[in-house]
Amino acid sequence: MYKLTGVSKTYSNGKKRVDALQGVDLTIDDGQLVAIQGPTGGGKSTLLQMLGALDRPTAGSVLLGDQDLARASAARLTKLRASEVGIVFQGFNLIPTLTAQENVEAALVPLGIRKAQRRERAAAALASVGLADRAAHRPAELSGGQQQRVAIARALVKNPKVLLADEPTGNLDEETRDEIVALLEGLWRDQGLTLVIVTHDSQVASRAQRRLQLTRGALREAGPGKNAATRPAPAADEATAWSRPAERTAVEPAAVEPAAVEADAVAPPVPAAVEPAAVEPATRDADAVAPSEPVTVESAALEPDPETSA
């Protein structure tokens, strides 16, 4: 799935330089459940951004399959994020003006999937996270745990190969944390996803197959977790209505809303206004109400569907 070789990331703010990652080598196999722990500022989110095609390293290579994310164009990274990688953040990053159903559907807009299919797949994804009865609620009308479930449904509705979660339980109480971890674990086990969770919480990390520790930008193996011997299902099957491969191959690139794609394609990989959770830690609290998808997706999602409005 992933092969990282000599990955370094240096942030420069004027004269100040921060070496967030220093020569990281890492292989993650298809279908693995990996937890990344470490002290604050150790480089966990930075590493997740490399895995999620949200940013490029300063040096080294980041292979996702046979594609090197360190060298891919911004347009290619945008496509990868839209189709192959699902990301869940601590602050949920739902669009506040959209319902749960619309938030999930919005992830399918850049893939050019038709409205009727978007609706069907989003409903199935929401049902899979136990929220079928909350589809019409806006984020403010949902609990933190329910909002995170919507975010998980949004990440999974596009049928990604890999799900990345950056402190997915950081804003939740213990009971809700356990529910969300059980949900992620179940989705991983049943769908054959590759799942990478960044967490400060040892309880969460303990559920992984494999634990990694990242300290001052240096990565080391930290031993197996409770699921080390679990063998998940090899791949999603037909029972998961939102993830039928046939629908993905039927996607017409030309059907992608041009504004949404081009706005992202010409911008740096991590435009602050578009993917705020990818920016520096100090701004993350504000992300709870900020969209993680390009802003243009929101308007595209709300546009009347030519099929139904004609």
Ligand SMILES: Nc1ncnc2c1ncn2[C@@H]1O[C@H](COP(=O)(O)OP(=O)(O)OP(=O)(O)O)[C@@H](O)[C@H]1O
């Ligand atoms: N966009 C940025 N510009 C400048 N420095 C940054 C940026 N993003 C991260 N850093 C710095 O890089 C280092 C690693 O940050 P990172 O967010 O990856 O750590 P972390 O392990 O995820 O921390 P935390 O657990 O607190 O979220 C820190 O010193 C941080 O201040």
